[in-house]
Amino acid sequence: MIEIHGLTKRYGQHTVVDRLSFSCSAGEVLGFLGPNGAGKSTTMKMLTGFVSPNSGTAAVCGHSISDAPLAARKHLGYLPEGAPCYPEMTPRSFLGFIADVRGLTGKRRKARLDEVIEQLHLGPVLDQSIDTLSKGFKRRVGLAQAILHDPDVLILDEPTDGLDPNQKHEVRDLIRSMSAEKLIVISTHILEEVEAVCSRAIIIASGKILADDTPARLAATSRYYNAVRVTLADESRFDEVRTALERLPSVAQTEPDRARLAITAIVRRGDNGVGPWREISALVADNRWDVASVQLEAGRLDEVFRQITKGTEA
Amino acid sequence: MSIVAALFRRELRSYFSTPVAYVFIVIFLILMGTFTFYLGGFYERGQADLSPFFNYHPWLYLFLVPAIAMRLWAEERKTGSVELLMTLPITPWQAVLGKYLAAWAFTGIALALTFPIWITVNYLGDPDNGAILAAYVGSFLMAGGFLAIGACLSATTKNQVIAFVLTVVACFGFLLSGFPLVLDLFSAWAPQTIVDGVASLSFLTHFSNISKGVIDFRDLVYFALVIAAFLYANTIVLQWKQAD
Numbered sequence: 001m002i003e004i005h006g007l008t009k010r011y012g013q014h015t016v017v018d019r020l021s022f023s024c025s026a027g028e029v030l031g032f033l034g035p036n037g038a039g040k041s042t043t044m045k046m047l048t049g050f051v052s053p054n055s056g057t058a059a060v061c062g063h064s065i066s067d068a069p070l071a072a073r074k075h076l077g078y079l080p081e082g083a084p085c086y087p088e089m090t091p092r093s094f095l096g097f098i099a100d101v102r103g104l105t106g107k108r109r110k111a112r113l114d115e116v117i118e119q120l121h122l123g124p125v126l127d128q129s130i131d132t133l134s135k136g137f138k139r140r141v142g143l144a145q146a147i148l149h150d151p152d153v154l155i156l157d158e159p160t161d162g163l164d165p166n167q168k169h170e171v172r173d174l175i176r177s178m179s180a181e182k183l184i185v186i187s188t189h190i191l192e193e194v195e196a197v198c199s200r201a202i203i204i205a206s207g208k209i210l211a212d213d214t215p216a217r218l219a220a221t222s223r224y225y226n227a228v229r230v231t232l233a234d235e236s237r238f239d240e241v242r243t244a245l246e247r248l249p250s251v252a253q254t255e256p257d258r259a260r261l262a263i264t265a266i267v268r269r270g271d272n273g274v275g276p277w278r279e280i281s282a283l284v285a286d287n288r289w290d291v292a293s294v295q296l297e298a299g300r301l302d303e304v305f306r307q308i309t310k311g312t313e314a
Numbered sequence: 315m316s317i318v319a320a321l322f323r324r325e326l327r328s329y330f331s332t333p334v335a336y337v338f339i340v341i342f343l344i345l346m347g348t349f350t351f352y353l354g355g356f357y358e359r360g361q362a363d364l365s366p367f368f369n370y371h372p373w374l375y376l377f378l379v380p381a382i383a384m385r386l387w388a389e390e391r392k393t394g395s396v397e398l399l400m401t402l403p404i405t406p407w408q409a410v411l412g413k414y415l416a417a418w419a420f421t422g423i424a425l426a427l428t429f430p431i432w433i434t435v436n437y438l439g440d441p442d443n444g445a446i447l448a449a450y451v452g453s454f455l456m457a458g459g460f461l462a463i464g465a466c467l468s469a470t471t472k473n474q475v476i477a478f479v480l481t482v483v484a485c486f487g488f489l490l491s492g493f494p495l496v497l498d499l500f501s502a503w504a505p506q507t508i509v510d511g512v513a514s515l516s517f518l519t520h521f522s523n524i525s526k527g528v529i530d531f532r533d534l535v536y537f538a539l540v541i542a543a544f545l546y547a548n549t550i551v552l553q554w555k556q557a558d
Contacts, residue, residue: 070405078398080397085395086328100320
């Protein structure tokens with residue numbers, strides 16, 4: 001549904017997006033990850049035709065965004081960064097305007113408007129000017145605008161930025177509920193969001209793709225993958241436990257966190273699965289240590305992210 | 315066409331959902347009245363025509379039309395809504411036309427609200443209403459010309475003050491291009507044909523014909539060309555600058 005080949009954007013001497021190529025299809029939720037200034041937003045702007053690339057092509061549903069921009073944009077719903085809209089309008093008149101421009105008429109227009117107002121809970125603020133709305137409502141008006149015409153491809157630049165945890169949760173649910181028949185591309189630097197909604201994560205920095213995989217497989221490259229975190233009930237035997245853990249053959253090293261009374265045992269590569277966890281659990285039981293929990297870690301995406309993007313920031 | 319209509323409706327409605335429309339219309343009407351009755355000597359002349367009224371239109375437009383035009387694109391670029399607008403399935407032409415026509419219709423509304431002066435002159439005497447209608451058409455076209463220049467310049471910047479100042483200067487140049495103030499800039503180095511060409515661009519010359527009630531086809535074509543040329547330039551500037 002989206003095909004990108006060698007997409008490049010330069011501002012003066014500075015190359016913001018550097019020969020980017022990837023493709024993705026319906027049913028995917030693609031998370032675009034990267035440090036600030038990595039080229040995430042610029043890529044999205046090129047994908048929607050707002051910025052023209054210096055070289056390379058982007059196509060949406062088979063329509064080239066530079067040669068057939070209108071056909072491509074008909075398939076696109078786009079939430080630009082910061083969710084700009086017209087502050088003097090009310091959500092009702094704003095969404096009505098978008099419906100008119102998108103060519104929605106009659107019953108379908110009304111049905112779609114009712115549906116997105118319902119989905120994004122805009123009912124109570126429909127006739128207030130957007131200017132006076134909270135950040136959360138403004139963002140939701142922007143989302144409503146993007147999904148109004150039920151597009152095949154949704155491009156959302158930081159869709160949950162500025163929302164409170166409950167609103168974030170709702171937006172993620174919404175994204176998940178739409179993901180079956182659409183292609184959704186989101187950019188974010190919130191890593192938990194990638195784990196929560198994305199089926200694929202692309203990490204970019206300095207305009208280049210550094211990693212492209214499922215969030216779970218990316219997390220599996222973390223050294224914390226299958227690590228075991230032992231949390232003690234009190235501090236008295238902290239050092240004893242640590243030494244005992246380090247003596248285990250499957251444990252490569254330990255990371256103490258004295259403030260939380262926790263020790264993370266990082267396992268050797270190849271010793272994957274629950275083996276080391278069983279071993280450590282048995283050790284705890286044998287020694288009658290007073291522990292609060294023994295947890296198996298799934299790998300930390302933030303650590304992988306830092307590893308991959310380290311040294312690329314300008 | 316329905317897209318241009320949707321853009322037009324949104325834009326025109328946004329004038330009236332902020333104080334901009336009311337402030338503009340009130341100031342416009344007050345200044346029109348003041349100029350006509352005090353500076354123009356409407357009563358003292360003792361003639362049943364509206365030339366004291368129309369003679370001040372170019373000068374009033376010089377400052378008031380750029381005030382309307384400055385926000386057209388500069389504001390969209392400042393708030394980022396231009397990104398939303400230009401990623402909808404619309405062409406740059408539709409966007410430029412929809413917004414421009416709304417602004418022009420708005421100045422048309424302000425101009426139409428000067429009708430009491432027309433009633434006054436009809437009450438006091440027996441004017442040539444055909445000539446008055448022609449002058450209204452000319453005034454509306456001239457406002458459209460100023461507005462097209464302003465719309466184009468508004469797309470060059472995110473800053474409304476810069477858009478305003480640029481537009482006032484450009485409109486002033488167009489207004490006075492038949493006068494030595496502007497012509498002297500050209501006569502020193504350019505051949506006579508260019509000087510004549512610049513002189514023929516004067517808004518004042520073309521407007522003064524129409525305001526006397528003489529609708530010359532060439533004057534209409536002139537304003538239509540100015541508007542078309544600047545709207546075309548507007549689409550180009552927009553595509554060039556929109557993402558900056």
